[in-house]
Amino acid sequence: xxxxxxxxxxxxxxxxxxxxxxxxxxxxxxxxxxxxxxxxxxxxxxxxxxxxxxxxxxxxxxxxxxxxxxxxxxxxxxxxxxxxxxxxxxxxxxxxxxxxxxxxxxxxxxxxxxxxxxxxxxxxxxxxxxxxxxxxxxxxxxxxxxxxxxxxxxxxxxxxxxxxxxxxxxxxxxxxxxxxxxxxxxxxxxxxxxxxxxxxxxxxxxxxxxxxxxxxxxxxx
Amino acid sequence: xxxxxxxxxxxxxxxxxxxxxxxxxxxxxxxxxxxxxxxxxxxxxxxxxxxxxxxxxxxxxxxxxxxxxxxxxxxxxxxxxxxxxxxxxxxxxxxxxxxxxxxxxxxxxxxxxxxxxxxxxxxxxxxxxxxxxxxxxxxxxxxxxxxxxxxxxxxxxxxxxxxxxxxxxx
Numbered sequence: 001x002x003x004x005x006x007x008x009x010x011x012x013x014x015x016x017x018x019x020x021x022x023x024x025x026x027x028x029x030x031x032x033x034x035x036x037x038x039x040x041x042x043x044x045x046x047x048x049x050x051x052x053x054x055x056x057x058x059x060x061x062x063x064x065x066x067x068x069x070x071x072x073x074x075x076x077x078x079x080x081x082x083x084x085x086x087x088x089x090x091x092x093x094x095x096x097x098x099x100x101x102x103x104x105x106x107x108x109x110x111x112x113x114x115x116x117x118x119x120x121x122x123x124x125x126x127x128x129x130x131x132x133x134x135x136x137x138x139x140x141x142x143x144x145x146x147x148x149x150x151x152x153x154x155x156x157x158x159x160x161x162x163x164x165x166x167x168x169x170x171x172x173x174x175x176x177x178x179x180x181x182x183x184x185x186x187x188x189x190x191x192x193x194x195x196x197x198x199x200x201x202x203x204x205x206x207x208x209x210x211x212x213x214x215x216x217x218x219x220x221x
Numbered sequence: 222x223x224x225x226x227x228x229x230x231x232x233x234x235x236x237x238x239x240x241x242x243x244x245x246x247x248x249x250x251x252x253x254x255x256x257x258x259x260x261x262x263x264x265x266x267x268x269x270x271x272x273x274x275x276x277x278x279x280x281x282x283x284x285x286x287x288x289x290x291x292x293x294x295x296x297x298x299x300x301x302x303x304x305x306x307x308x309x310x311x312x313x314x315x316x317x318x319x320x321x322x323x324x325x326x327x328x329x330x331x332x333x334x335x336x337x338x339x340x341x342x343x344x345x346x347x348x349x350x351x352x353x354x355x356x357x358x359x360x361x362x363x364x365x366x367x368x369x370x371x372x373x374x375x376x377x378x379x380x381x382x383x384x385x386x387x388x389x390x391x
Contacts, residue, residue: 001292005250009294012246013301014308016254016355019242021309023235028336029323032391035377035384041232046359048236049243053363056244072252074351074361076368081357084350085375087342092376093383095339096321096391098354099347100256102340103299107306109318112336117260119340124264126341127348131281139349145367153367161365189229193315197324 017104026108027192028096035093038183039198040176047169054162078143095119227313243363250294253360257347259299262290264344281348323391335390 001009023045024030033039060068092098097105097116105113130136147153150161180186185198230238246254265285268276276282290296310316322332347353350372352361358376362369 001294001297005294006297008249009297010301010304012242012249012254013298014305015242015245015301016239016298017302017305017307018309019230019235019239019305020302021306021315022230022313023232023239024229026306026310026315028321029391032384032387035380036388036391037381041235044232045236045239048233049239050359050362052237052240053243053247053359054365056240057247057363060248066248067251068247070251071247071364073364073366074357074368076366076371078371080349080351081368081371082375084346084348084352084357085372086379087346087349088353089376089379090383091339091341091343091346092354093339093380093387094342095336096323097336097339097343098256099260099343100254100302100353100355102343103256103302104306105321107303108310109316110321111318112320112322112332115333115336116340116343119337119342120257120260120344120347121264121267122337123341123344123346124261124348125268127345128264128268128279128281131279131348136349140351148367149365150367150370151365158365189226189313189315192229193226193317195319195321195323195325 016100017107020101020104021108024187024189024192025101026104026110026113027187028105028110028112029195030187030192031098031101032093032096033187036183037179039186040172040180041186043172043176047165047172051162051165051169054158054165058158058162073148075148076145077140078145079138080140083139225314227315240363243359246360247363253356253363254298255295255352255356255360256299256302257344257353257356258293258295260344261285261348262293262296265290327390332390 020026024041030039031042034042057068057071060066088098095116097113099120102113102116106117145153151158187198191198243253262285265276265282268282269286269290277286307316320329320332322329343353350357354376357368357372362373
């Protein structure tokens with residue numbers, strides 16, 4: 001690997017980790033709160049990022065700028081993808097992280113993030129141990145989709161897919177906002193750093209969540 | 222103390238910046254960002270140190286064992302991710318060395334056992350899907366890939382379901 005490739009790997013990885021931490025995604029509480037439907041940050045950040053990147057890629061592809069028509073998109077083997085999503089979703093709910101966010105959790109000082117990373121290495125060894133079995137071989141090589149992208153599969157313009165995703169995002173944002181209001185609210189920087197629930201009161205009966213949001217407004221001002 | 226903790230970026234802003242970082246990665250490298258692939262490389266490298274023959278003969282790790290597994294692009298990207306998270310958390314006063322037990326209803330041992338078990342499932346699953354939330358959920362979906370959408374549906378559905386049994390933890 002030449003220095004240029006190494007540099008871009010480090011730089012893009014660094015930006016990735018920096019943004020994820022700033023979104024609060026080093027915190028397993030905040031991450032799993034998406035699945036408890038009390039904090040919709042994961043949905044909002046992921047959907048916004050996907051839509052922004054998808055629009056950028058489609059615009060670049062009009063004139064094949066930066067060779068964008070050759071950007072890599074993996075093919076899909078249905079059962080491997082579904083079962084992988086199932087296990088990573090379960091691992092996320094149980095362990096509090098997904099692979100990338102465990103690195104972010106460790107980077108913000110969380111030992112449990114490091115232990116999750118160790119668990120992944122063991123899980124990969126377990127996979128390697130059973131890789132040659134007929135069950136795993138069937139899962140990872142069968143039910144290949146006839147096209148790599150949804151627009152190709154459905155035979156529609158990619159812009160229709162992006163439009164549908166924007167509609168889904170708006171619906172999700174609205175649902176998320178309603179559910180966040182019904183619960184005790186989203187995790188602030190103070191909540192995830194000092195380790196308390198949003199809206200939780202301390203021993204003096206002060207509303208920690210409110211103090212957090214007050215200091216948040218103070219910081220923004 | 223707590224007044225030094227800087228606020229998180231609003232989700233919408235973080236999402237736009239993350240999308241631009243992802244777009245930049247595609248422009249510079251030709252593919253998206255990933256995380257779990259780095260762990261497959263690390264698992265291969267440890268295997269080569271501990272049990273070189275078994276690792277080289279293994280159907281899955283053997284391919285990656287040719288050449289230097291740690292010299293892959295994705296390993297350096299993961300190192301970058303770690304450094305980026307360190308920089309962000311220190312500069313915003315959020316860096317704390319701790320075992321994150323959520324609201325503290327479970328002990329340190331239980332939390333670490335859950336983290337290890339969750340990691341184990343995620344590591345195994347990431348090899349079945351040939352990627353994780355970053356490589357498939359985020360990057361493949363940004364390319365409007367079929368795999369990305371299928372992965373995200375399975376990921377969120379099962380996450381919601383399993384989360385019902387984990388209420389006591391967080």
